[in-house]
Amino acid sequence: MAAIDETSRRRGPYRKTEARRRDIIAAAQQVFASTGYRAGSLRDIGTVAGIDPSSILHHFPTKEALLEAVLEDKEKHDFEVLPALDDVDPHLVPRAMLELAERNSRVPHMIALYAILSAESTTAGHPSADYFRQRSERTRRDFRLLFQRMADAGLLADGVDVDYAATSTFAIWDGIQIHWLIEPDAVSVPETLRRHLRLITRVHNP
Amino acid sequence: MAAIDETSRRRGPYRKTEARRRDIIAAAQQVFASTGYRAGSLRDIGTVAGIDPSSILHHFPTKEALLEAVLEDKEKHDFEVLPALDDVDPHLVPRAMLELAERNSRVPHMIALYAILSAESTTAGHPSADYFRQRSERTRRDFRLLFQRMADAGLLADGVDVDYAATSTFAIWDGIQIHWLIEPDAVSVPETLRRHLRLITRVHNP
Numbered sequence: 001m002a003a004i005d006e007t008s009r010r011r012g013p014y015r016k017t018e019a020r021r022r023d024i025i026a027a028a029q030q031v032f033a034s035t036g037y038r039a040g041s042l043r044d045i046g047t048v049a050g051i052d053p054s055s056i057l058h059h060f061p062t063k064e065a066l067l068e069a070v071l072e073d074k075e076k077h078d079f080e081v082l083p084a085l086d087d088v089d090p091h092l093v094p095r096a097m098l099e100l101a102e103r104n105s106r107v108p109h110m111i112a113l114y115a116i117l118s119a120e121s122t123t124a125g126h127p128s129a130d131y132f133r134q135r136s137e138r139t140r141r142d143f144r145l146l147f148q149r150m151a152d153a154g155l156l157a158d159g160v161d162v163d164y165a166a167t168s169t170f171a172i173w174d175g176i177q178i179h180w181l182i183e184p185d186a187v188s189v190p191e192t193l194r195r196h197l198r199l200i201t202r203v204h205n206p
Numbered sequence: 207m208a209a210i211d212e213t214s215r216r217r218g219p220y221r222k223t224e225a226r227r228r229d230i231i232a233a234a235q236q237v238f239a240s241t242g243y244r245a246g247s248l249r250d251i252g253t254v255a256g257i258d259p260s261s262i263l264h265h266f267p268t269k270e271a272l273l274e275a276v277l278e279d280k281e282k283h284d285f286e287v288l289p290a291l292d293d294v295d296p297h298l299v300p301r302a303m304l305e306l307a308e309r310n311s312r313v314p315h316m317i318a319l320y321a322i323l324s325a326e327s328t329t330a331g332h333p334s335a336d337y338f339r340q341r342s343e344r345t346r347r348d349f350r351l352l353f354q355r356m357a358d359a360g361l362l363a364d365g366v367d368v369d370y371a372a373t374s375t376f377a378i379w380d381g382i383q384i385h386w387l388i389e390p391d392a393v394s395v396p397e398t399l400r401r402h403l404r405l406i407t408r409v410h411n412p
Contacts, residue, residue: 034329039244112328119325122318122387123240136388157405164401167385167393168378175381176373181328182342187373195370199363199405 021059021069023049028070033113036120037067037128064127070113071131090153093146094197094206101173101190111177118174140166150201160200172196227265227275229255234276239319242326243273243334270333277323277337296359299352300403300412307379307396317383324380346372356407366406378402 027049031040042063046053060066088096104111121132143166151162176192197206233255237246248269252259266272294302310317327338349372357368382398403412 035244036242036326036329038241116325116329118388119322119384120242122384123242123322133388136385137392140392159405164398167382167398168402171381171385171393171398172374172378173381174384175377175379178325178328178380179342179373179377182324182339186343186346187377192370192373192377196374199365 017059020051024051024056024059024066025069025073028066029073029113030109032067032070032117033109036116037063037126038120067127068131071117071128088146090149090155091203093150093155094194094201094203097146097169097197098190098194098206101193104177105180105189108181112181115174115178115181136170139170143170150203155202157200157202165200168200169193169196223265226257230257230262230265230272231275231279234272235279235319236315238273238276239315239322242322243269243332244326273333274337276319277334294352296355296361297409299356299361300400300407300409303352303375303403304396304400304412307399310383311386311395314387318387321380321384321387342376345376349376356409361408363406363408371406374406375399375402 024045027045028040030048031044034040035044042053042056045066046056049056056066060069117128118132118135120126121128144162147156147162147165147169150156150165156162156165173189173193176187176189179187180189194206198204230251233251234246236254237250240246241250248259248262251272252262255262262272266275323334324338324341326332327334350368353362353368353371353375356362356371362368362371379395379399382393382395385393386395400412404410
């Protein structure tokens with residue numbers, strides 16, 4: 001019995017700490033998505049999480065460390081999706097991309113978080129500049145690999161090479177997401193992407 | 207002579223006030239482009255303009271009024287360009303768009319200003335939400351008019367309608383500008399746009 005009590009004494013606070021970290025990360029996601037990183041204060045994050053701002057610093061030593069945790073969390077979310085893309089039959093690459101776009105449309109706050117942080121990251125001395133540059137390189141590389149598989153299967157349209165397919169798909173996707181955040185009734189992310197993929201590939205009903 | 211002195215007494219301070227307003231707007235453009243609107247403080251703007259932050263408020267009663275002046279100023283810059291697009295031979299629409307993209311590439315700080323403010327404007331209660339929604343509607347409408355002229359001349363590619371041409375061109379343009387700010391050596395805005403316009407139109411060497 002003593003051993004069991006000992007264990008729960010150790011587990012209890014650990015579970016609490018983890019739960020508190022999760023709450024803070026969720027609150028920071030919400031605040032950064034609605035004001036950006038620079039203007040998002042620990043005070044606002046504390047208010048959303050329902051804890052004292054000073055106790056945030058027990059869990060994350062700096063606001064930068066908290067930003068890193070927010071981005072790592074999104075990373076995990078992305079990570080669940082990429083293996084499926086990686087493994088896909090070349091005929092199904094467009095469909096897999098559209099499914100990802102449709103899934104993302106159901107989490108508009110994550111799209112907003114990424115839109116605002118990636119734009120903000122281009123400004124001088126921003127702590128997530130490296131993160132967004134690496135994400136950009138990685139996404140373009142992953143898209144190249146996927147479109148290379150399509151090219152090998154003769155599935156790219158005339159006049160479209162792997163590099164253009166990757167660069168244009170990435171650009172139109174990020175661009176239409178911002179336009180959708182600005183005018184949600186005027187544009188559809190999956191529909192715009194679907195028509196783009198129809199034009200650059202030989203898969204006509206993705 | 208008295209009359210002339212009187213005039214210069216009135217003109218001198220007026221010219222000075224105008225020059226000071228211009229300096230403040232230029233400083234605010236720089237600060238907002240590098241930190242966004244919410245995080246950009248009057249203190250920072252004062253430092254860049256070389257004037258006391260409190261005297262900014264003599265020229266612009268609120269930070270919001272200053273943001274409006276910054277956006278109106280960019281508007282004038284855009285305004286010089288649009289009549290040329292409006293007036294253009296349908297065969298030359300793609301070329302006119304590419305010339306605009308090339309001109310814009312020479313003012314990356316304006317692209318950064320727009321990228322960060324438009325992303326930030328999608329967040330709750332942002333003072334330029336209306337501005338960016340209206341700009342988005344106007345740009346899509348102007349693009350539709352231009353592509354309609356191309357459609358009337360039989361210049362859109364098979365399977366491309368006016369609405370898709372406008373929506374996709376606007377999206378790929380804004381998207382590739384952000385990617386260019388993040389990875390300036392990896393992508394070219396005019397080249398990506400050129401290839402997109404080649405695919406959606408029958409003008410093969412824009």
